[in-house]
Amino acid sequence: xxxxxxxxxxxxxxxxxxxxxxxxxxxxxxxxxxxxxxxxxxxxxxxxxxxxxxxxxxxxxxxxxxxxxxxxxxxxxxxxxxxxxxxxxxxxxxxxxxxxxxxxxxxxxxxxxxxxxxxxxxxxxxxxxxxxxxxxxxxxxxxxxxxxxxxxxxxxxxxxxxxxxxxxxxxxxxxxxxxxxxxxxxxxxxxxxxxxxxxxxxxxxxxxxxxxxxxxxxxxxxxxxxxxxxxxxxxxxxxxxxxxxxxxxxxxxxxxxxxxxxxxxxxxxxxxxxxxxxxxxxxxxxxxxxxxxxxxxxxxxxxxxxxxxxxxxxxxxxxxxxxxxxxxxxxxxxxxxxxxxxxxxxxxxxxxxxxxxxxxxxxxxxxxxxxxxxxxxxxxxxxxxxxxxxxxxxxxxxxxxxxxxxxxxxxxxxxxx
Amino acid sequence: xxxxxxxxxxxxxxxxxxxxxxxxxxxxxxxxxxxxxxxxxxxxxxxxxxxxxxxxxxxxxxxxxxxxxxxxxxxxxxxxxxxxxxxxxxxxxxxxxxxxxxxxxxxxxxxxxxxxxxxxxxxxxxxxxxxxxxxxxxxxxxxxxxxxxxxxxxxxxxxxxxxxxxxxxxxxxxxxxxxxxxxxxxxxxxxxxxxxxxxxxxxxxxxxxxxxxxxxxxxxxxxxxxxxxxxxxxxxxxxxxxxxxxxxxxxxxxxxxxxxxxxxxxxxxxxxxxxxxxxxxxxxxxxxxxxxxxxxxxxxxxxxxxxxxxxxxxxxxxxxxxxxxxxxxxxxxxxxxxxxxxxxxxxxxxxxxxxxxxxxxxxxxxxxxxxxxxxxxxxxxxxxxxxxxxxxxxxxxxxxxxxxxxxxxxxxxxxxx
Numbered sequence: 001x002x003x004x005x006x007x008x009x010x011x012x013x014x015x016x017x018x019x020x021x022x023x024x025x026x027x028x029x030x031x032x033x034x035x036x037x038x039x040x041x042x043x044x045x046x047x048x049x050x051x052x053x054x055x056x057x058x059x060x061x062x063x064x065x066x067x068x069x070x071x072x073x074x075x076x077x078x079x080x081x082x083x084x085x086x087x088x089x090x091x092x093x094x095x096x097x098x099x100x101x102x103x104x105x106x107x108x109x110x111x112x113x114x115x116x117x118x119x120x121x122x123x124x125x126x127x128x129x130x131x132x133x134x135x136x137x138x139x140x141x142x143x144x145x146x147x148x149x150x151x152x153x154x155x156x157x158x159x160x161x162x163x164x165x166x167x168x169x170x171x172x173x174x175x176x177x178x179x180x181x182x183x184x185x186x187x188x189x190x191x192x193x194x195x196x197x198x199x200x201x202x203x204x205x206x207x208x209x210x211x212x213x214x215x216x217x218x219x220x221x222x223x224x225x226x227x228x229x230x231x232x233x234x235x236x237x238x239x240x241x242x243x244x245x246x247x248x249x250x251x252x253x254x255x256x257x258x259x260x261x262x263x264x265x266x267x268x269x270x271x272x273x274x275x276x277x278x279x280x281x282x283x284x285x286x287x288x289x290x291x292x293x294x295x296x297x298x299x300x301x302x303x304x305x306x307x308x309x310x311x312x313x314x315x316x317x318x319x320x321x322x323x324x325x326x327x328x329x330x331x332x333x334x335x336x337x338x339x340x341x342x343x344x345x346x347x348x349x350x351x352x353x354x355x356x357x358x359x360x361x362x363x364x365x366x367x368x369x370x371x372x373x374x375x376x377x378x379x380x381x382x383x384x385x386x387x388x389x390x391x392x393x394x395x396x397x398x399x400x401x402x403x404x405x406x407x408x409x410x411x412x413x414x415x416x417x
Numbered sequence: 418x419x420x421x422x423x424x425x426x427x428x429x430x431x432x433x434x435x436x437x438x439x440x441x442x443x444x445x446x447x448x449x450x451x452x453x454x455x456x457x458x459x460x461x462x463x464x465x466x467x468x469x470x471x472x473x474x475x476x477x478x479x480x481x482x483x484x485x486x487x488x489x490x491x492x493x494x495x496x497x498x499x500x501x502x503x504x505x506x507x508x509x510x511x512x513x514x515x516x517x518x519x520x521x522x523x524x525x526x527x528x529x530x531x532x533x534x535x536x537x538x539x540x541x542x543x544x545x546x547x548x549x550x551x552x553x554x555x556x557x558x559x560x561x562x563x564x565x566x567x568x569x570x571x572x573x574x575x576x577x578x579x580x581x582x583x584x585x586x587x588x589x590x591x592x593x594x595x596x597x598x599x600x601x602x603x604x605x606x607x608x609x610x611x612x613x614x615x616x617x618x619x620x621x622x623x624x625x626x627x628x629x630x631x632x633x634x635x636x637x638x639x640x641x642x643x644x645x646x647x648x649x650x651x652x653x654x655x656x657x658x659x660x661x662x663x664x665x666x667x668x669x670x671x672x673x674x675x676x677x678x679x680x681x682x683x684x685x686x687x688x689x690x691x692x693x694x695x696x697x698x699x700x701x702x703x704x705x706x707x708x709x710x711x712x713x714x715x716x717x718x719x720x721x722x723x724x725x726x727x728x729x730x731x732x733x734x735x736x737x738x739x740x741x742x743x744x745x746x747x748x749x750x751x752x753x754x755x756x757x758x759x760x761x762x763x764x765x766x767x768x769x770x771x772x773x774x775x776x777x778x779x780x781x782x783x784x785x786x787x788x789x790x791x792x793x794x795x796x797x798x799x800x801x802x803x804x805x806x807x808x809x810x811x812x813x814x815x816x817x818x819x820x821x822x823x824x825x826x827x828x829x830x831x832x833x834x
Contacts, residue, residue, distance in 0.1 A: 073797045382492055
């Protein structure tokens, strides 16, 4: 990362773009997409989660690679349409789909996963085989419990996501018999903080239902929603696509036969490691307790989860000098604080960094390509930073998104007809 | 609120504006601004915190009422300029002001509070009395400790805000002697979660320093930054403007004499109770544990703090039917969940609401006018809801901000030159 930052500073690629830059390695993304493709049967639809990273230019690359996308709102659906994803390669998941949204998705032939029995009733009232080619499934909550992070664990008994399986197994079987248009199941238990065993148990539980349902109904689509944990620390060894596919093949053999239409919804494990953020150290201030604070230009606006749930989330941090050379040497403990008027606005409250970190240097936040800027918070009306793409060593930099202008911010808060 | 919602639905004021509406009572805001004005000496500059609520049409009313504003970024400064606040009525606070930003603020004559000794050095290098009419102060951290909410407590020993007083008292006195342009002190310890005694202790500690500094320097401006807690529960009795001013007058008598230029920076206590949010119940789903979940169209996107730190923040919730009539009758425990693909997306995980709450009804979130939509998170690319102003019973509704269009969202994620 340091070499890329150094080159971007040398070549003026960051221009007058402020003090924070998101860098995104498009060749790494391509490599991960290829690995994903190779791990699963070639007919698998890989519907990449737009919510992890909605940058249009990045979605475009995913589309060009022949993949689909998963959308969780009408805004995300329009992003998919703008990029040009084929409608049959788009999957619409949301727990609050309105009748109008369902009607629109059915008309376009977008894939839909109903979140509840009530939503299935609505779809039944709206669906007609002559006017829709949508593949429709139902999200099933296997109720296999939570992982190490509460706020991303979606397979608890009281989850708002999916039809809880234990109480509703028979109802679900009846529903599949009653609704001929219902051809798919969807499962998603959460990804970060989940062990491979938990992920497998979640999919396996719904798979067993799927096998049973197939004996009497037309169900053919299996959507392994949810993804895999991303690696945020050197010490972590998250399961890879190929290993995951292998373990699924053992536990759920039918999924890998031509009679099943397989769908995946990875996001974090594709994007996280491709993105990183450089932000200028504006001030180094000494606190009464002896631990210096580095004040940078990004914080709880981009790293919402890290700032609000610091014990659940982690990003490695390093420091480069003002020319982009990695600082090494004697280390000491620092706080790294963001720019916002908010006491919770820290990237890290205790991190070992080179002692000579100083004003004008850059703090580098690693593994920031997923669920970071996609959650951007408008607090303090700061400008969204530029996203700068590159393909690997020595290749040209390309702005995937410009820095937001202040005029844009003023427009946002004054838009009245 | 129910009567206002009912009328807005009857009159079609919410139009085709989606399923979530922010309502804002402009007459209540005017009333609170008047009460604030009456509580302090007439020459006091009330610089209302833009970060609490940056809606331009609402800022316009504050400006027309003769008040100023406090800004925490260049984006907020441009909002102030758009509205037309006189430059001398604008106060720029931020812990990461760049040299360019300082230069710009000095040129315009915007008030500045330096956050650190390092920032004072920068200002000294940039300032010239002939080219700037800025009133410049320094933020002092009285180190009086934290309140009941960690993430809004800014007067701890390790705070990133202000010059810690205990170690730097003599340095600060020297600084005031050395920099003739330095004429103000600023103090802010946090508001929500702070007792009146704590607020008074924070201001009082810096006041004692101020009195001492006045004996040998030109310091004349005292900025009581930070505000007062807002009332979020019926049982809470937060201190009012007049009571607060009275207690300050006792503890810090000089502040109320003509020789001192007093500045305040209220935000939460002005805006919170003026705003409330109505969001349609899209689905009522039964969970395995017997507690039903109401799924609505707003959640962790607008209520970032409530969703991520549910134990720190509270909003009362009530339910109206589809015509806006308040539901009463037998109560039971519900969960109220937002629309996002995120397990932490709850407005409340255990709230007593009328048992007959059902699809098509509206959930009303009380006291939502401050630090809610101003922190809007882009997660899931959902449309920012309309903000609808009204002046009191029977008056006309006025859109203060339209609902965001999906085209706008697409533009946000694809803006490249």
